[in-house]
Amino acid sequence: MDMAVSTQGAPVQGLLPRGRPLLELRGIQKTFGPVRALGGVDLVVAAGQVTALCGDNGAGKSVTIKIISGIHPPDGGQIFWRGEPVDIHTPKDSAALGIATVYQDLALCDNLDIVQNMFLGREPTKFGGLDEAPMEMAARRTLADLHVTTVRSIRQPVSSLSGGQRQSVAVARAVLWNSQLMILDEPTAALGVAQTGMVLALVRRLAQQGYAVLIVSHNLNDVFEVADNVAVLRLGQMVAQAPAAQLDRQGVVELMTTGTVGGQPFVAALTPANGSVEAQP
């Protein structure tokens, strides 16, 4: 799949208006042999918002993002993209829709520089050779749009970057290739306090520019710092999805461990009229 190099660093045009559901999972099921990993999961990821996916180990977070990114096809249920039903069978299907997944390992080549990593596999050529100038300029613009300003030179190898900078490069690569939904898998897990702050600021900026962000995190401090919406998985079931303002850490911990809050199931309903997720009291 060859995509034209975007002349705008952040191709903000073409994104859905903020708050409209970009990706929707309805009743997604997945079993691995006798193990039921997901038993009918609903999830809405809205454009221009950060949606956090929480859950204890084994709750199904990884399987959910792997279904969205096409690594595992679902056994049942339906995925909607911009309101249209779509089939995602392979990672290519997912990428073609505009979904980019940044896994914990970031998939960067340490020995290559920032520009080389951002264009890896999609380098423009001229007279049979690499055409470096447009690559460097597009990479520089994308990083500037994302306010990634702490790197000294975009021609330095990724091995010389800090953890937060590496995360930024991986995200910038997704932005450069016209992704509309960024899935970030535990983006702050290996980072210190300052680096975590840098990555969370980047996540907020992505949402402000109109991208949808689905962030998987164990760290509820991070979740409540950046998320507009919080979705909680427990044992393969979505036990809650609501605006972050309607939940607190204690409630999320209860939902993650018992599936209830204050002994009652958390009741949330979708209100498609405004496209946002509202909790019913």
Place this chain on the structure above:
Amino acid sequence: MTMSPPQPPAVPGASAPEFEEEVPEVAAVSTAAPEVVADSLIDYIRAWGRKVRSGDSGVLPVIGALIIIVIVFQVKESKYLSAGNLVNLFNQMVVFALFAMAEVFVLLLGELDLSIVYNAGIGATLMAAFVAGPYNLPWWVAILIGLATTTVIGLLLGTLITRLRLPAFIVTLAGFLGFEGVMLWLFGRFSIALSGTIPITNKVLTDLVAGSITPVAGWVTMAVVVVAFGVYNVMRNIRLRASGLVTAPVGLTVLKAGAVAVAAIVVVTICNINRGTPTFPDRGVPWSIPILLAIFAADTLLLGRTRFGRYVYAIGGNAEAARRAGINVSRIRTVAFGLTGMMAGLAGMMYLSLLGSISSDIDTSYMLYAVAAAVIGGTSLFGGRGKALHGILGGLVIAAVYNGIDLMGLGAEYEYMVVAVVLLIAITVDSFARGVRRAR
């Protein structure tokens, strides 16, 4: 799951101040390539110093080691720096360098090809046999047959390694054993092979090493190449700078062009001194040197300026990342083994010309010298770092030791021991550099 104590939520909004990252930035800058972070020559030297301290030392230590080796041998044996011996040393270097450049392709992937010497031997055998009777093919047809064969052999090894997922070490070890058998079998088929040796019967093949360019042609060619190199690099630097792209300081580019010019002048001067006798003069740059430089230039362009080259580095750096970026990893690896085979064929061609014949008891130590030369030159055994230039630099070091010990009449035992020590030092530096990078 760990819970952190509650704290007031800090929501960074559009008005939030830009996040400053003080300490990590200093750490990050310290090991970036000096030419991309430096604005001036002074800056460059400082950045280079930081890079050396972090374990990635570049080519200058190799040149330093070379100077020490040359001084030691010159003190011990005054003929070492004579024109005749230096030209001999250059010709030996060409063979080491080509074998090393062959190995660089697979070393970049983090692999090793143990079979290159016998693959080269097969190529050299075919070249020597096909220019002789009863075939009497033109020299260039014989060379093409030889190179095509070694390339196909490399592709075959690469296919076994990538498609059947066999370890390269074992597959190429099998090649090392099997190709000696193939060579012996070929010697039994060619009537020109007498007592395990095929002599060269074609003047062009002999002249690859023994023939020289006339001194005037040498100077003119050198001047054209050096000026073209200097002008191209300085113009490119200025153009990149004008477009606002990252580039090395102009001073550094000029300095590098100057260093190339000085090296070229020294080499041509040495080669143009009469190394024969007054009655039978022998002067001029041997053909082997421009041949090596042409191969070196093609190799450098392939690795540095094409998608293929970029993907070789990417696979060596992180094969899984390369695969996820949509790169056909198996195909790139297979082609890299094919290129190793082709370069081995070229090394075999120069080896044949240097010796004047090819025999079935080919010197297998070239295989280890090839790896040693690449690593001494600065290529990593662990993949992802290396250049064609490293093959030439490492080849020069090996040739300097090999030639000096030979000249002093010390015999192979010292040669092996000295090269072993040099190799160990180079690998220690390589591992140390990798350790420093990993630790970060």
